[in-house]
Amino acid sequence: NAGVTQTPKFQVLKTGQSMTLQCAQDMNHNSMYWYRQDPGMGLRLIYYSASEGTTDKGEVPNGYNVSRLNKREFSLRLESAAPSQTSVYFCASRINTVYEQYFGPGTRLTVT
Amino acid sequence: KNEVEQSPQNLTAQEGEFITINCSYSVGISALHWLQQHPGGGIVSLFMLSSGKKKHGRLIATINIQEKHSSLHITASHPRDSAVYICAVRAGWGSQGNLIFGKGTKLSVKP
Numbered sequence: 001n002a003g004v005t006q007t008p009k010f011q012v013l014k015t016g017q018s019m020t021l022q023c024a025q026d027m028n029h030n031s032m033y034w035y036r037q038d039p040g041m042g043l044r045l046i047y048y049s050a051s052e053g054t055t056d057k058g059e060v061p062n063g064y065n066v067s068r069l070n071k072r073e074f075s076l077r078l079e080s081a082a083p084s085q086t087s088v089y090f091c092a093s094r095i096n097t098v099y100e101q102y103f104g105p106g107t108r109l110t111v112t
Numbered sequence: 113k114n115e116v117e118q119s120p121q122n123l124t125a126q127e128g129e130f131i132t133i134n135c136s137y138s139v140g141i142s143a144l145h146w147l148q149q150h151p152g153g154g155i156v157s158l159f160m161l162s163s164g165k166k167k168h169g170r171l172i173a174t175i176n177i178q179e180k181h182s183s184l185h186i187t188a189s190h191p192r193d194s195a196v197y198i199c200a201v202r203a204g205w206g207s208q209g210n211l212i213f214g215k216g217t218k219l220s221v222k223p
């Protein structure tokens with residue numbers, strides 16, 4: 001099993017460009033999450049999906065959109081990137097009967 | 113005010129030392145998680161606990177629900193323990209399982 005995979009690993013964008021971060025899990029998990037991690041701050045929840053077909057905002061959703069394409073995949077889209085979105089983005093997943101979350105390797109995004 | 117506070121922020125130890133990392137929280141919780149983030153960036157879950165104590169190898173996690181405090185101990189520390197240790201709480205009962213994270217404690221163990 002690959003666990004939780006994320007693509008790309010690194011990305012540099014110019015202000016105003018758009019991109020989609022991809023996340024997939026092969027553990028048959030129900031819930032999936034997108035977090036951002038910034039220096040000096042804890043992980044912050046951007047969006048989550050408790051099940052296929054549902055998505056909800058987290059603590060810092062502004063500037064992002066998500067799609068739960070199917071049970072395996074949960075993508076995060078930046079429509080018009082801003083320097084404030086420079087961060088490391090983590091995807092995570094869990095099965096609904098257990099609260100332990102499994103994290104992907106992260107995507108380091110720089111917006112210039 | 114941060115709902116999850118960790119101390120210390122940074123910790124340097126000599127190989128073999130006993131290490132304690134503390135976590136205090138201000139909200140009612142249903143569980144507390146300890147996670148480890150390696151220098152390469154990957155995050156793994158170490159413990160999930162709602163009462164008492166758990167042990168895995170050289171790592172021990174304790175929680176005192178009344179005092180809203182948890183500690184992570186590492187016995188006989190080793191350079192490979194160097195990482196950022198993150199405390200996270202799951203607030204309340206019946207929640208979606210969403211976590212509130214501390215800022216992390218960066219541990220460096222010198223040989």
